[in-house]
Amino acid sequence: MHLPSSSTLIFLSTLPLLTAALPASNGIHGRNPAHNGKAIYLITNGVENSVAALPISADGTLGDAKLTPTGGKGGATVNAMGQPAAPDSLVSQSALTIAGKHIFAVNAGSNTISMFAIDSKDPTWLKMVGEPAALPGTFPNTVAASAKNSLVCVGTTGSKAGISCANFDAKHGIGAMDALRPFPLGQSDPPSGPVNTVSHTFFSADQLTLFTTVKGNPMVNNTGFLSAFSVDRGETADCAVTLSTKETRSKPNGTAVLFGSQPIPDTNPPQIFSTDASFGAAILSVSPSSTATTLALGPIADQMATCWVAISPVTKTAYVTDVAINRIVEMSLKDASITGEIDLRMQTKSPGFIDLRAAGGYLYALAPGNATVKAAVSVVDLASKALVQQKELAPFGIAATAMGMAVLM
Ligand SMILES: *[C@@H]1O[C@H](CO)[C@@H](O)[C@H](O)[C@H]1NC(C)=O
Ligand SMILES: *[C@@H]1O[C@H](CO)[C@@H](O)[C@H](O)[C@H]1NC(C)=O
Ligand SMILES: *[C@@H]1O[C@H](CO)[C@@H](O)[C@H](O)[C@H]1NC(C)=O
Numbered sequence: 542m543h544l545p546s547s548s549t550l551i552f553l554s555t556l557p558l559l560t561a562a563l564p565a566s567n568g569i570h571g572r573n574p575a576h577n578g579k580a581i582y583l584i585t586n587g588v589e590n591s592v593a594a595l596p597i598s599a600d601g602t603l604g605d606a607k608l609t610p611t612g613g614k615g616g617a618t619v620n621a622m623g624q625p626a627a628p629d630s631l632v633s634q635s636a637l638t639i640a641g642k643h644i645f646a647v648n649a650g651s652n653t654i655s656m657f658a659i660d661s662k663d664p665t666w667l668k669m670v671g672e673p674a675a676l677p678g679t680f681p682n683t684v685a686a687s688a689k690n691s692l693v694c695v696g697t698t699g700s701k702a703g704i705s706c707a708n709f710d711a712k713h714g715i716g717a718m719d720a721l722r723p724f725p726l727g728q729s730d731p732p733s734g735p736v737n738t739v740s741h742t743f744f745s746a747d748q749l750t751l752f753t754t755v756k757g758n759p760m761v762n763n764t765g766f767l768s769a770f771s772v773d774r775g776e777t778a779d780c781a782v783t784l785s786t787k788e789t790r791s792k793p794n795g796t797a798v799l800f801g802s803q804p805i806p807d808t809n810p811p812q813i814f815s816t817d818a819s820f821g822a823a824i825l826s827v828s829p830s831s832t833a834t835t836l837a838l839g840p841i842a843d844q845m846a847t848c849w850v851a852i853s854p855v856t857k858t859a860y861v862t863d864v865a866i867n868r869i870v871e872m873s874l875k876d877a878s879i880t881g882e883i884d885l886r887m888q889t890k891s892p893g894f895i896d897l898r899a900a901g902g903y904l905y906a907l908a909p910g911n912a913t914v915k916a917a918v919s920v921v922d923l924a925s926k927a928l929v930q931q932k933e934l935a936p937f938g939i940a941a942t943a944m945g946m947a948v949l950m
Contacts, residue, residue, distance in 0.1 A: 574854035577601055578900030578948040580664035581918070583907055584636050584646050586615030586942040592637060592646050592657065593939055594665035595918070595932065597948075601903040602920055602930045606937040607665040611655040612673045613648025615942055616680060618698075618734035625731075627941040628909035629864045629895050632698070632734040632756075633682040634741040634801030634849050636896070636945030640686035643709070644947065645693050647681040648673060649731075654684060654695055656714045664949050671714020677705050677721040679730050682944075683741050687748040690772055690782040694751050697721070698739035699730040704753060704770065706784045722770065722786055724755055735818065735846070736798060737763065745811060746804045748772065750831055751784055752813065754799035759819055764797050766790045767815070769831035791833035793825050800848040801896070803859070805874050812836065814859045814874060818846040822861055822877050839877025841870055845893075853899035856923050860904055862894035869894060869906060869921065883926050890914050896946040899923070905948065909941045916943050 578597045585591045591608040598604060617625035618632050626632070630649075637646040644657045644667060653673035660666035678697025686693040686709075693715060694706040703723040707716045724739065732738055736758040743752055749772050757765025769789040774782050793799075793815075802815040805824070813825045813833065821841035825833040841847055845865035852859050858880055859872045867889060871881035883904075885891070891908035898905050904921040916939050920930040934943065 574901070576901050576950065577903065578898075578950050580949045581898060581905050582637055582639070582644060582947045582949070583896070583943050583945050584611070584615065585939050586630055586636065586649065586944045587940065588614055590615040590646070590648050590650070592644060592667060593934070593937060593943070594667060596665050597900070601901065601922065603905070603918060603932040606934060606939065608937060609657065609667040611646050611648055612669065613653045613655060614650030616649025616731055617942060618732050618738065620734065626734060628892070628911060629735065629848070629944075630942045631682040631944045632738045632740070633696070633944065634896055635683045635685065635743060637947050638684050638686050639947045639949060640693070641688035643670070643686070643711070645684045645686050646945070647684050647695065649680050649682055652676050652679050652681065654681060654693070654715065656693070656709060658711065659949060670711065674707060674715035674718055676718050677701065678703055680732055682739060685742045685744050685751060687744050687772070689748045690774070692772065692782050692784065694742055694784060696739040696742040696753055698726065698732050699728055702726045702728055702739060704742065704751065704768070704784070708781050719783065722788060724768070726755070736760070740800045741802055743802060743804070746806065752802065754802055754815060756798045756800065756818065759797045764792050765799050766792050767799060767825065767833045769827070769833070771831065789831040793823065793833050793835040795835050795838045796823050801850045803850050803852050805852065806854065814850055814852060814877070816847045816850050816861050818848050820844070821847050822850065822859065822872055824874070824877050837876045839872050839879065841879065849894070849896050851897045851899045851904065853904070853923060855899070855902060860897060860899060862897055862906055864893045864895055866893050867891045867908070869897070869904065881926065883921055885919060885928055888928055889917070889919065889931050891917065891919075894919070896944065898946050898948040900948045900950060903929070905946065907943060907946050909943045911941050916940055
């Protein structure tokens with residue numbers, strides 16, 4: 542029997558037990574895209590930084606957070622008023638990331654990253670592997686990891702801004718970080734944001750290129766860029782995989798403050814869906830030499846700062862968030878046009894959303910709040926576009942400094 546996709550979604554989301562029993566097939570990465578995630582993760586980014594893990598139930602909703610200390614300190618950029626920024630303390634997407642069965646998290650206040658193993662039976666149970674690794678840069682705010690290459694790369698955006706990587710293994714944790722590949726930002730410690738900072742570091746779909754978005758500052762005609770470094774496989778004496786030191790920088794036409802981004806699945810030549818805090822979002826095309834050009838610009842007329850994106854393999858659209866508007870905008874992967882809006886302004890009190898992930902039929906978006914509105918994660922059903930849960934984080938000691946989101950599928 543053929544069902545139109547929206548009916549399929551409603552069917553699947555109302556029959557979670559049946560959904561779980563469906564064979565894993567026809568999805569990207571060999572998984573049924575309708576399968577729900579197992580848990581989401583974020584960092585508290587407090588003075589004593591912790592990873593918070595929240596289990597995902599069969600109906601897509603979140604259970605209680607379990608906190609595991611990272612052994613490092615959180616941090617905050619300084620805003621235009623000279624105050625520690627919150628929400629969006631780290632001005633980044635991907636303050637933590639998952640590769641295989643491991644999680645990597647940044648400690649912006651201690652210039653380290655921490656690695657954890659995820660328990661195979663209980664995804665909220667995390668065990669630190671090795672010691673937090675010291676970085677050559679300052680103020681780490683974004684991290685990418687490749688399971689295929691056992692390589693973790695960190696973006697730093699303080700006085701020593703740039704990219705540094707290390708190999709990792711399940712037994713010893715993170716090896717020595719390599720030398721900083723610098724970005725010329727002229728920043729301080731802590732950095733002043735949100736403009737003129739590193740935004741998001743992430744691997745290409747084939748894990749052979751590391752991309753990093755860097756915000757410009759339109760007020761001083763500094764346009765920001767997309768950085769690309771290729772992965773060198775087995776060129777060192779011990780055949781370890783490393784990141785090249787040769788960089789390609791692109792300033793795609795029409796972009797200025799590139800922020801959270803995600804490779805668009807199944808595109809060749811590869812395409813990237815990138816938010817731009819100055820107007821909305823763009824679709825970029827990447828050439829074989831890693832140069833990015835603009836394919837489409839998607840302005841959001843009433844936006845304040847569109848900075849984070851998650852692509853859903855179920856709806857095959859992008860969802861973007863704005864730190865200053867309590868709403869999620871859905872956009873086309875073909876031309877970045879607006880295809881829908883999940884407006885929560887009448888339903889919750891949050892000032893806006895930051896990092897988010899799509900998993901199965903649901904979207905998980907972090908609303909860190911501010912000094913008066915408490916932190917929460919909004920869970921949205923992608924079939925009905927309805928808010929199905931507002932999971933409060935304050936009972937677990939999580940405040941407006943919270944950053945990042947990763948999901949275990
Ligand atoms: C930015 O560039 C535009 C166009 O070249 C120019 O008109 C403007 O004066 C520049 N602004 C600053 C602050 O340099
Ligand atoms: C970028 O825009 C400029 C001015 O509109 C145009 O001259 C140039 O050809 C464009 N470059 C690309 C790569 O599209
Ligand atoms: C927090 O956000 C709410 C909703 O936007 C707003 O009404 C309130 O003034 C904000 N509080 C602070 C301290 O900025």
